[in-house]
Amino acid sequence: MSSADLRQVALLVALIDAQSLSLAAERLHMTPSAASQSLQRLRDVFGDELVVRQGPRYLPTPLGETVLPSFRDMAALWQHTSAGTAVFDPASSEASLSLVCDAVFAELDLAACYAAIVSAAPRVLLDVRTPDPVPGSFASLRSGAVDVVLTTFTPPGDAEDLHAERFADAEFTHCCLSVAHPRIGAGLTLAQYVAEQHVRAHPIERSGSSLTPIDQALVSLGHSPRRSSIVLSMPHLAAIVATTDRLTTVSRHQGAVLSRYAEGLRLLPLPPEVPRIAAPRYMVWHHRTHHSPAHRWLRDRLREFVYAEAGPGPPPGQA
Numbered sequence: 001m002s003s004a005d006l007r008q009v010a011l012l013v014a015l016i017d018a019q020s021l022s023l024a025a026e027r028l029h030m031t032p033s034a035a036s037q038s039l040q041r042l043r044d045v046f047g048d049e050l051v052v053r054q055g056p057r058y059l060p061t062p063l064g065e066t067v068l069p070s071f072r073d074m075a076a077l078w079q080h081t082s083a084g085t086a087v088f089d090p091a092s093s094e095a096s097l098s099l100v101c102d103a104v105f106a107e108l109d110l111a112a113c114y115a116a117i118v119s120a121a122p123r124v125l126l127d128v129r130t131p132d133p134v135p136g137s138f139a140s141l142r143s144g145a146v147d148v149v150l151t152t153f154t155p156p157g158d159a160e161d162l163h164a165e166r167f168a169d170a171e172f173t174h175c176c177l178s179v180a181h182p183r184i185g186a187g188l189t190l191a192q193y194v195a196e197q198h199v200r201a202h203p204i205e206r207s208g209s210s211l212t213p214i215d216q217a218l219v220s221l222g223h224s225p226r227r228s229s230i231v232l233s234m235p236h237l238a239a240i241v242a243t244t245d246r247l248t249t250v251s252r253h254q255g256a257v258l259s260r261y262a263e264g265l266r267l268l269p270l271p272p273e274v275p276r277i278a279a280p281r282y283m284v285w286h287h288r289t290h291h292s293p294a295h296r297w298l299r300d301r302l303r304e305f306v307y308a309e310a311g312p313g314p315p316p317g318q319a
Contacts, residue, residue: 088293
């Protein structure tokens with residue numbers, strides 16, 4: 001296909017992803033009028049509408065659904081080749097990259113990871129953004145505001161435009177508290193655990209319930225759910241737990257990470273009656289960046305730091 005034909009293919013893919021003709025046109029540096037004409041030429045070639053407007057949404061026709069996966073691959077290859085990024089040189093690249101990292105990825109020392117990335121690629125711009133209030137930050141991936149999301153939320157199973165790689169789960173096995181806690185000594189009982197105030201750096205609710213899995217288990221055992229508040233980040237969490245009598249429930253490694261941020265912390269195993277809950281962890285990215293050398297490089301760096309901080313584990317997968 002000619003470059004113009006590939007531009008039409010890229011426009012249809014952008015329209016499906018952005019759900020807005022004006023936004024799709026902006027991504028391809030086209031006017032809305034030119035985008036509309038380009039889309040019509042593509043429809044004429046295939047003899048099919050390919051995508052139709054239904055209320056506020058653009059939906060692919062049956063033929064559109066059939067060709068869309070191939071269109072995505074063609075558009076990604078064309079965009080990265082035409083942009084001159086088929087080969088990525090970190091030392092000279094001026095790429096703009098962005099990521100979101102949920103607090104449960106305590107294994108990822110984000111400051112050290114950021115420093116390593118900009119040391120290897122000094123002209124790259126790397127944004128670290130706040131997670132969306134909606135689960136998973138998947139909307140930001142689709143809008144192009146974010147390139148990579150590290151999250152505990154499972155990507156939708158029918159999201160063909162998203163790629164997801166699962167890392168080792170974070171298993172909550174310990175309680176982190178101040179060494180000077182006034183009521184808890186060398187061990188922690190279930191009665192003490194339930195009676196104390198709790199704090200956490202990330203919501204771990206799952207759909208269908210306002211309670212965390214641990215609190216659901218406590219309620220099933222006849223106890224009240226924990227009184228728990230949420231703070232912004234792991235450094236905030238460490239400082240609060242070290243200077244108050246609040247408890248936080250963590251994995252063993254997350255407890256070690258908290259100890260890096262603040263002195264005066266200790267770890268106690270959870271009472272045996274409290275179930276050990278495992279939180280899944282994913283790296284998610286959009287298909288439009290799947291073949292991009294710059295984005296593949298970023299994902300490889302994130303893998304290296306997650307696995308290095310977590311200790312022995314499975315080898316990094318392929319982006």
